[in-house]
Amino acid sequence: MTETAPGPSTGSDDPNLTMGIDPYERNWMRLSIALLVAFAATITVAGFSMGFAVPGADGEVDPRTVLETEPWSSPGLREISPGVYEAYVVAQTWSFNPRELEVPVGSELTIYVTSPDVQHGFSVRDTNVNMQVVPGQVSKLSYTFDEVGEFPYICNEYCGQGHAAMYGVVNVVPASAVSAGNDNDNASDSAEAQGDADGQVD
Numbered sequence: 001m002t003e004t005a006p007g008p009s010t011g012s013d014d015p016n017l018t019m020g021i022d023p024y025e026r027n028w029m030r031l032s033i034a035l036l037v038a039f040a041a042t043i044t045v046a047g048f049s050m051g052f053a054v055p056g057a058d059g060e061v062d063p064r065t066v067l068e069t070e071p072w073s074s075p076g077l078r079e080i081s082p083g084v085y086e087a088y089v090v091a092q093t094w095s096f097n098p099r100e101l102e103v104p105v106g107s108e109l110t111i112y113v114t115s116p117d118v119q120h121g122f123s124v125r126d127t128n129v130n131m132q133v134v135p136g137q138v139s140k141l142s143y144t145f146d147e148v149g150e151f152p153y154i155c156n157e158y159c160g161q162g163h164a165a166m167y168g169v170v171n172v173v174p175a176s177a178v179s180a181g182n183d184n185d186n187a188s189d190s191a192e193a194q195g196d197a198d199g200q201v202d
């Protein structure tokens, strides 16, 4: 007389089961909790020690009249105090105005952007600056440029046919090479040469 093969385990007599939770399921639960903790830690570190910030909606404007209203009627760079700059940038189909911002190394630059037409993006390469630009709203982010170099900015929200032509550059120059007023094209020759030599961006 042969014994019949045991049927499917009911779980209660399986030594691998604790409180009726399958070991595989328990490990997946542990992994899920570990991931939640890791994500929360990432956000905390990025926000509090690395300075990542959500761009603030600084205010509202009327997109139909914004280009006739100060300060948007004369966009560009303003020096607030030594080493502290503000830039007003208009993102429109399909260009940025202005296309170039020049600040001395170590400057804190606060960028305000708005759009008179459709939604755009404003992202500065190698920085934390990445903003949505929504018609009727002013987006604002600050960044301290601690390295000399060219930091291209682009539109990173598809806005139509000429989207790829929407770019510009933050030029971070040595403190000694800053041209007076930043709207003066007669920058020192060495700075010009340096800038031109590295004009190709890829």
Ligand SMILES: [Cu+2]
Pocket: 120, 121, 155, 156, 157, 158, 159, 160, 163, 164, 166
């Ligand atoms: Cu675009």
